[in-house]
Amino acid sequence: MSTVAPLGPVQAVRMLVLRNYITYRTEWKLFLTGFLEPVFYLFSIGIGVGKLVEGFEFNGEPISYAAFVAPGMLAVSVFNGALMDSTFNVFFKLRYNKLYDQMLATPLTTADIARGEIVWGQLRGASYSVAFLLVMWAMGLIGSGWALLALPAALLIGFAFSAVFMALTTWLTSWQDFDKVTLFQLPMFLFSATFFPLTVFPTWLEWVVEATPLYRGVVLCRELTTGHITWASGVSVVYLVVMGLIGLAVVRRRLDTLLLT
Numbered sequence: 001m002s003t004v005a006p007l008g009p010v011q012a013v014r015m016l017v018l019r020n021y022i023t024y025r026t027e028w029k030l031f032l033t034g035f036l037e038p039v040f041y042l043f044s045i046g047i048g049v050g051k052l053v054e055g056f057e058f059n060g061e062p063i064s065y066a067a068f069v070a071p072g073m074l075a076v077s078v079f080n081g082a083l084m085d086s087t088f089n090v091f092f093k094l095r096y097n098k099l100y101d102q103m104l105a106t107p108l109t110t111a112d113i114a115r116g117e118i119v120w121g122q123l124r125g126a127s128y129s130v131a132f133l134l135v136m137w138a139m140g141l142i143g144s145g146w147a148l149l150a151l152p153a154a155l156l157i158g159f160a161f162s163a164v165f166m167a168l169t170t171w172l173t174s175w176q177d178f179d180k181v182t183l184f185q186l187p188m189f190l191f192s193a194t195f196f197p198l199t200v201f202p203t204w205l206e207w208v209v210e211a212t213p214l215y216r217g218v219v220l221c222r223e224l225t226t227g228h229i230t231w232a233s234g235v236s237v238v239y240l241v242v243m244g245l246i247g248l249a250v251v252r253r254r255l256d257t258l259l260l261t
Helices: 009-024 029-052 065-096 099-103 110-138 145-169 175-190 203-210 213-226 231-259
Strands: none
Touching: 009 110, 029 065, 029 110, 065 099, 065 110, 065 145, 065 175, 065 213, 099 110, 099 231, 110 145, 110 231, 145 213, 145 231, 175 213, 213 231
């Protein structure tokens, strides 16, 4: 009896990304929510409040308050995209319509499912970042050619958060558990130096904020779009790579536990 050989990793990821694309191409309005929220914050806080802020500095260089807030909102847009797809959508596929069980009846493996879903969440977050960068460019809020690297930076941020959020979702058992996601999301959004510099915090709290994942994404995007690059960007890259790899490893083990035992 002949057996069907497992797909290669690239083929499997391509198949899963294509499946998600076909599913969502008629639901494109869903993508607007994660993109419009940070844009509205940029308009209301970055520009509105920015009119009241004078002499703002970042890394010792004068910039407008809007130019300070905008890259923070860029990181948040990627964060939103990764969160939406790697929590709500993964939970539904895992717990309700049992899509992953059906996938495992094919040559796909749990590792393929983990990689495919994480890449899709990563791409969704990156699509927000492209649109947001265009908004920043139209508003004159990009101050350096380094901003081109904000696109691969967005992919890295999307990878890290997609992997970790998908891993955490495997422990959720009901829709009520998503209150815990909100409890994590809101403080991360407000206290990652998105709207004000890290120096406003007490010294002990600065260390806490610097250890949070969204702050690492914010500082990376901010330094790239302003052109003021420091060692903090290198730390952020290493942090996000390690975070994503750990999340990917946990997702695979959790899917093995939930679907193969």
